[in-house]
Amino acid sequence: MTSEGAAHAALGRARRIVVKVGSSSLTRPGSDGATGLDVDRLDFLVDAIAGVVAAGREVVLVSSGAIAAGIAPLGLRRRPRDLSTQQAAASIGQLLLVEAYAASFARHGLRVGQVLLTADDLQRRSHYRNAQRNLDRLLQLGVVPIVNENDAVATEEIRFGDNDRLAALTAHLVAAQGMVLLSDVDGVYDANPNKGPANLIPVITDEAGLRSVDTSGALGVGVGTGGMATKLDSARIASGAGVDVIITSTQNAPRAVTGQPVGTFVPSRGRRPSQRLFWLRWASDPRGQIVIDDGAVRAVVRGRKSLLPAGITGATGIFDAGDAVELVDSGGRAVARGLVAYDSDELPALMGKQTGELDSDHQREVMHRDDIALL
Known part of the structure; x- marks a missing residue:
């Protein structure tokens, strides 16, 4: 086995992993053109995660999609731009999203627990510890935690901006050994594959490599707020804190969570820092x-x-x-x-x-x- 394959395999054996999925991987336009949850896509992801849990491993799911799920019920045709309508969509969509997850995981005899966070929750040291204790206890009880930004109350000043960074912070919060970032792109490319020839980068070994990837030509993703730049930043945070990272598409989720060589792999660098120093560097205000x-x-x-x-x-x-x-x-x-x-x-x-x-x-x-x- 190559060193690259061995590194992937180590992530596939990790006792605890964080899986992050973007809005575009969970939604699709309906017959009226409005965006709504795609239950088939959601079930596909849940099946992959359930397989990991059945193997005796633990998964924390960081899921976007609340605002996107609330678009159709509000009669909107696209993601709202103003904050108050985004909050309204999140209030409705978060219920629909978690209900869909609960029903899907129930097919495998698994329970889910919802954990909604704002950046302010992780910037305050006491709130940071409370979130950590809650997630640890849910995992001890055999529950699959579903983490999302609390878009219904978050303001522009206290938002993470995207769930990629939230996933990296969560990975350290729960002492995960691996993180899988899923979207509709199957990895990191050396150019924009939508605009011409591009090569998949199978491994990025250091911070310099993460910083050197050109994301200036990347296209925005429909109902999501993240992009490849935010995923690279998330990988930089997590890998620097001792977490192996895979960036790939949701279609590759079953292979990624079992440690097969897909997408772009970012190996962990250095030792895991203390909770205090990690919080100071990445979460404190x-x-x-x-x-x-x-x-x-x-x-x-x-x-x-x-x-x-x-x-x-x-x-x-x-x-x-x-x-x-x-x-x-x-x-x-x-x-x-x-x-x-x-x-x-x-x-x-x-x-x-x-x-x-x-x-x-x-x-x-x-x-x-x-x-x-x-x-």
Whole structure:
């Protein structure tokens, strides 16, 4: 077996995986032209997932489709553009989507549980832990969790933007070993296959490779909001956190979840980071920025040291001790994100000073190295 085939096979044996499916894979236009759920497509996906569960493995399903499922019942002909109508469609569509999943999984004797999240739920550390406990318990009880963004209440300011990123965050949240991203495209290509000759990229081994794929000519997907760029970003997040990733079409789902070589494979890189550092880097909402000099950049980034007051040259934003704050260099480039030990109104008096110059209440790190995630 080739190293590529062995890597796919490892994902096929993973004890816990996340499967993400896009709206376009679950819907189709009806006779009146309005988009609605395609039960046959949904059943096909459920059959593949049920086979994984029957083999003693665990699956978390991250499913788009709530807004798309609500389009036809509202008498709309296309995905609404305004937020309030999107929320209305999601309110109706989410019920229809989960009912369809419940009925389909019931054919295999499986129960489902709905978990609706907003970006705000994962940006707040306490909510993040609550979501983690809920998903873990559902899996322990033999339930298939179905995760979706809570489009009925999400606003533009607190949206994930697409469920690809939500899938990557969920994969780390539940300590999954594998993630399968499904859409209507069978993998990552070196050009847009809808516009001319293009070659499937079977493996992307590193972050540089993920960043180098040209997605500028990619076409938008009907009722969905994601695209290949968001899938590559999701793969970058997940693979960097120790999760193997396959990007392929929903038609390839039965082969992908069993570890057969389909689509584009992105192997895990490095060790799985702690929940705290992963949350800091990918899910936290920074409340401000602290500008640090070149020496502090070297100490924090290369030396993995704590941030001391002497290396700070400026700060912006309003934040409290314990909030997530970005560290930026003199050129404004974000280099790290961490939990700050001081309120924003305390920092001006500390900036640029040696620890020995400060009173006893302020002779501690501005950020401890254990609370800093490098970007």
